[in-house]
Amino acid sequence: MLKVQLNQYSNRISSWKKIILILFTMLFCVSIISLNVGFSRIPLQKVIAILFGGINVNGIFNLPEPSTAEATILLQIRLPRIFAGMLVGAALSMGGVVFQAIFRNPMADPYILGVSSGAALGGVTAIAFLLGTTALGTFAVPFMAFAGASVTALLVYRLARVGSITPTMSLLLSGIAISIVLSSIVTLTLFFVNPYDQLQAIVFWLIGSLASMSWAEVIAVAPLILIPAILVNFFARDLNIVLLGEEEAGHLGVEIESLKKMVLLLTSLSIASAVAISGIIGFVGLIVPHILRLMVGPDHRILLPSAIIGGATYMVVFDALARSIYPPLELPVGVITAMAGGPFFLYLLRRKRGSYRI
Amino acid sequence: MFLSVAGIDCSYDSTLVLKDVRLQVGKGDFVGIIGPNGSGKTTLLKAISATLKPAKGAVLLEDIDVHSIKKLELAKKMAVVPQETSILFDFTAFDIVMMGRNPHVDRFRFETSKDVDVVKEAMKLTDCLEFADRAVGSLSAGEKQRVAIAKALAQESSVMLLDEPTSHLDINFQLETMDLLRDLSDSTKLTVIAVFHDLNLAARYCRTLIILKDGKILAAGACADVFTKDNIKTAYHVDAEIRYHPLTQSPYMIALRSGDSDRNMSGQLKTLAEKE
Numbered sequence: 307m308l309k310v311q312l313n314q315y316s317n318r319i320s321s322w323k324k325i326i327l328i329l330f331t332m333l334f335c336v337s338i339i340s341l342n343v344g345f346s347r348i349p350l351q352k353v354i355a356i357l358f359g360g361i362n363v364n365g366i367f368n369l370p371e372p373s374t375a376e377a378t379i380l381l382q383i384r385l386p387r388i389f390a391g392m393l394v395g396a397a398l399s400m401g402g403v404v405f406q407a408i409f410r411n412p413m414a415d416p417y418i419l420g421v422s423s424g425a426a427l428g429g430v431t432a433i434a435f436l437l438g439t440t441a442l443g444t445f446a447v448p449f450m451a452f453a454g455a456s457v458t459a460l461l462v463y464r465l466a467r468v469g470s471i472t473p474t475m476s477l478l479l480s481g482i483a484i485s486i487v488l489s490s491i492v493t494l495t496l497f498f499v500n501p502y503d504q505l506q507a508i509v510f511w512l513i514g515s516l517a518s519m520s521w522a523e524v525i526a527v528a529p530l531i532l533i534p535a536i537l538v539n540f541f542a543r544d545l546n547i548v549l550l551g552e553e554e555a556g557h558l559g560v561e562i563e564s565l566k567k568m569v570l571l572l573t574s575l576s577i578a579s580a581v582a583i584s585g586i587i588g589f590v591g592l593i594v595p596h597i598l599r600l601m602v603g604p605d606h607r608i609l610l611p612s613a614i615i616g617g618a619t620y621m622v623v624f625d626a627l628a629r630s631i632y633p634p635l636e637l638p639v640g641v642i643t644a645m646a647g648g649p650f651f652l653y654l655l656r657r658k659r660g661s662y663r664i
Numbered sequence: 665m666f667l668s669v670a671g672i673d674c675s676y677d678s679t680l681v682l683k684d685v686r687l688q689v690g691k692g693d694f695v696g697i698i699g700p701n702g703s704g705k706t707t708l709l710k711a712i713s714a715t716l717k718p719a720k721g722a723v724l725l726e727d728i729d730v731h732s733i734k735k736l737e738l739a740k741k742m743a744v745v746p747q748e749t750s751i752l753f754d755f756t757a758f759d760i761v762m763m764g765r766n767p768h769v770d771r772f773r774f775e776t777s778k779d780v781d782v783v784k785e786a787m788k789l790t791d792c793l794e795f796a797d798r799a800v801g802s803l804s805a806g807e808k809q810r811v812a813i814a815k816a817l818a819q820e821s822s823v824m825l826l827d828e829p830t831s832h833l834d835i836n837f838q839l840e841t842m843d844l845l846r847d848l849s850d851s852t853k854l855t856v857i858a859v860f861h862d863l864n865l866a867a868r869y870c871r872t873l874i875i876l877k878d879g880k881i882l883a884a885g886a887c888a889d890v891f892t893k894d895n896i897k898t899a900y901h902v903d904a905e906i907r908y909h910p911l912t913q914s915p916y917m918i919a920l921r922s923g924d925s926d927r928n929m930s931g932q933l934k935t936l937a938e939k940e
Contacts, residue, residue, distance in 0.1 A: 410752050543766060543769070543771070549752045549753065550749065550750075550751050550760075550763065553746070554744070556735055557713060557715075557739060557742075557743065557746075558739050558763055558767065558819070559736035559739030559740075559767040560735065561734075561735050603754070604755055605755075605759065
């Protein structure tokens with residue numbers, strides 16, 4: 307494994323750089339391959355010609371001339387979709403790592419705080435009431451999802467608060483309770499919407515899919531996911547120490563309450579952005595941190611960036627599968643991640659039995 | 665005074681656990697806190713470490729209220745060894761001790777080779793370098809305790825608070841740990857404040873002894889003055905004999921019988937003995 311031993315402790319940072327480089331390379335390769343996957347197969351050479359034609363590799367490699375239709379499919383449909391997948395995967399995985407650390411619970415993920423459910427209710431409300439006026443609808447869904455997520459995060463945090471502290475157990479329980487209530491309100495909403503267009507739109511959004519993603523959506527959420535994904539790394543050492551328990555973390559100089567506020571704000575923001583464009587995609591925030599933890603170890607200084615890049619890769623792979631398993635139909639990626647992720651998670655759990663206290 | 669507990673009241677919910685506790689600790693002192701279960705020993709330690717805010721009064725470290733000191737600054741001055749240390753996921757013993765360097769390492773930097781040296785030295789002193797690469801979850805309770813003490817040493821603080829530091833250790837490690845702490849207090853002026861269950865261990869190593877009873881200080885002062893038959897009897901309701909060991913020159917006690925002799929077994933034994 308890539309775990310760092312004591313005798314090579316001083317080489318640790320260079321081995322971390324290597325890990326990050328390997329993961330970035332994987333992400334790049336997977337993205338290029340996934341560009342040629344879909345209903346209309348575009349050969350890899352053409353993919354490269356379209357992407358890098360501008361820097362005139364044509365002359366060197368004698369690449370085949372792509373058609374304008376192929377270029378349009380690639381640049382306007384598949385490329386934004388792949389970027390959206392990366393962003394969503396990164397946001398959910400980051401959320402998983404942070405929640406598992408802050409709540410000291412290996413089963414915690416973005417859904418446990420109800421943040422995703424809050425975003426979902428916001429989005430569904432927007433579709434139910436505003437989608438008729440289309441121009442307004444495109445802005446209303448992400449905006450309402452943000453609103454839903456942040457209001458929920460705030461509400462759960464307030465409910466869980468006892469005096470000046472927020473005990474982990476009470477935070478988890480409030481999160482679960484709020485999440486259940488919000489999910490049932492979402493289900494209730496389904497009875498009152500137009501069954502022909504709105505219902506279908508809501509169900510598809512709830513299942514979680516990266517279909518019909520536009521550049522506008524990707525560009526809108528990119529900073530809201532990427533900036534928190536960078537900032538959260540500055541709290542990586544605190545997240546290690548928090549695993550010792552809140553009291554002990556305090557003795558080691560961690561301001562536990564402000565740390566919680568800071569990292570929960572950052573992750574809520576990026577999770578809400580992810581849910582706004584993709585709907586609910588489950589299991590990513592749970593599986594990816596565990597896979598990466600087995601590969602790079604538990605230290606958040608390498609785990610966090612690895613999970614962010616690895617989560618992006620994971621999502622691109624699964625979206626490519628969703629597009630290619632049953633053509634011409636595109637399966638919702640949320641269904642595939644859950645179906646593949648669950649058993650894999652159980653497999654990991656059995657193999658590493660005893661290492662996780664659940 | 666280096667560290668002073670200035671008349672603090674502490675309460676959990678509405679129960680008053682500490683009542684007007686006053687204490688002066690000099691730099692480099694080795695202080696043992698003893699007392700029966702529920703007498704407020706751990707609470708006093710929590711008040712000193714700024715984990716618990718006293719309802720009245722304050723704990724002053726170099727004349728500054730510990731509650732007004734930023735956590736990161738306080739961690740440079742004061743290390744705490746809790747009763748038990750456990751962590752989620754497979755962190756190694758080395759990783760845990762390295763966490764003790766947290767107050768000394770800038771948020772935007774990695775640990776330097778100096779930090780690695782400090783950690784190795786701390787682990788060598790506590791005899792846990794041999795399992796540095798092992799996951800903490802796989803260590804025995806005694807080994808974990810030594811890792812916890814190494815972590816506190818790595819903080820390079822001037823005060824160390826310990827809550828029953830030897831409770832999980834075998835007798836050889838108990839003595840080794842206590843020897844180490846006293847050496848540090850002698851050579852580097854480390855101030856040690858520790859809660860003890862084992863009265864003889866406390867009496868043997870502590871320069872200053874504090875007996876707590878019902879949240880109040882029953883006696884405090886030099887070990888020989890405090891560790892008396894009468895104080896033990898008042899605190900624990902036990903008749904004890906105090907002797908001085910010729911080799912260690914320190915007091916030790918032998919519990920003879922429960923002080924409430926008229927309503928228990930030893931009382932019955934006594935009457936039996938009298939009949940014969």
